[in-house]
Amino acid sequence: MKRKQERFRIIEERANVIEPSKAIYNCIKGNWCKDYFNNENPITIELACGRGEYTIGLASRFPDRNYIGVDLKGERIWKGSTWALEQNLNNVAFLRTQILNIEFFFGDAEVDEIWLTFPDPRPRKRDIKRRLTSPRFLAMYKKLLKRGGYLRLKTDNTILFEYTLESLQERNDIDDFQFTRDIYNDPLRPECFDIRTRYEEEFAAKGESIKYLRFRFKS
Numbered sequence: 775m776k777r778k779q780e781r782f783r784i785i786e787e788r789a790n791v792i793e794p795s796k797a798i799y800n801c802i803k804g805n806w807c808k809d810y811f812n813n814e815n816p817i818t819i820e821l822a823c824g825r826g827e828y829t830i831g832l833a834s835r836f837p838d839r840n841y842i843g844v845d846l847k848g849e850r851i852w853k854g855s856t857w858a859l860e861q862n863l864n865n866v867a868f869l870r871t872q873i874l875n876i877e878f879f880f881g882d883a884e885v886d887e888i889w890l891t892f893p894d895p896r897p898r899k900r901d902i903k904r905r906l907t908s909p910r911f912l913a914m915y916k917k918l919l920k921r922g923g924y925l926r927l928k929t930d931n932t933i934l935f936e937y938t939l940e941s942l943q944e945r946n947d948i949d950d951f952q953f954t955r956d957i958y959n960d961p962l963r964p965e966c967f968d969i970r971t972r973y974e975e976e977f978a979a980k981g982e983s984i985k986y987l988r989f990r991f992k993s
């Protein structure tokens with residue numbers, strides 16, 4: 775408990791964590807490039823980022839792009855923010871918020887790419903609308919994404935993956951849709967850069983195959 779409080783105190787003082795205690799939290803929408811990154815580079819967001827393995831892994835590979843990890847949990851964000859500082863990554867931020875409120879933080883077409891990394895599967899029927907790939911979330915992502923921007927999902931969870939596949943196959947507003955139920959043995963593998971998250975390591979070690987899909991919204 776003491777350690778947790780200490781980490782919360784640390785992230786309160788860090789510029790690379792945008793959270794409710796900070797003034798920028800309420801005025802960052804539409805202004806990420808101008809007010810945070812000081813460049814015009816494209817933005818990728820990682821939703822349900824946890825410690826932000828994709829945010830950090832991609833930011834170190836692509837210094838000419840900007841990366842923002844989004845999660846509610848301060849302790850996990852503390853870890854990713856620490857990695858970013860250790861690696862001098864100026865193209866990284868972490869945003870602490872409920873993903874349901876994501877439109878409060880990003881303007882229309884402000885984002886070039888979205889990664890959803892191992893979101894909670896919410897397997898119960900009554901929780902379907904809370905899945906991060908349910909229609910109300912997809913509607914928000916569609917607004918945030920620039921024309922042609924990809925949405926990418928990686929998960930171990932069969933229920934969530936099959937649900938998402940079915941939902942997407944029923945839509946008529948998506949393009950360039952590709953998927954695999956076993957990313958480690960599929961030609962799509964290079965798209966994931968062999969970055970592995972904490973949950974991925976855990977479930978892959980238990981023998982779960984790792985699933986991946988990506989698509990773009992038609993304009």
Ligand SMILES: C[S@@+](CC[C@H](N)C(=O)[O-])C[C@H]1O[C@@H](n2cnc3c(N)ncnc32)[C@H](O)[C@@H]1O
Nearest residue numbers: 822823824845846847872873891892971972973
């Ligand atoms: C299963 S973990 C995956 C974490 C990380 N992406 C990984 O693969 O190791 C799911 C993460 O989503 C976050 N999360 C779940 N629902 C959320 C929501 N509605 N808003 C923000 N974060 C959420 C949790 O705090 C947790 O860190």
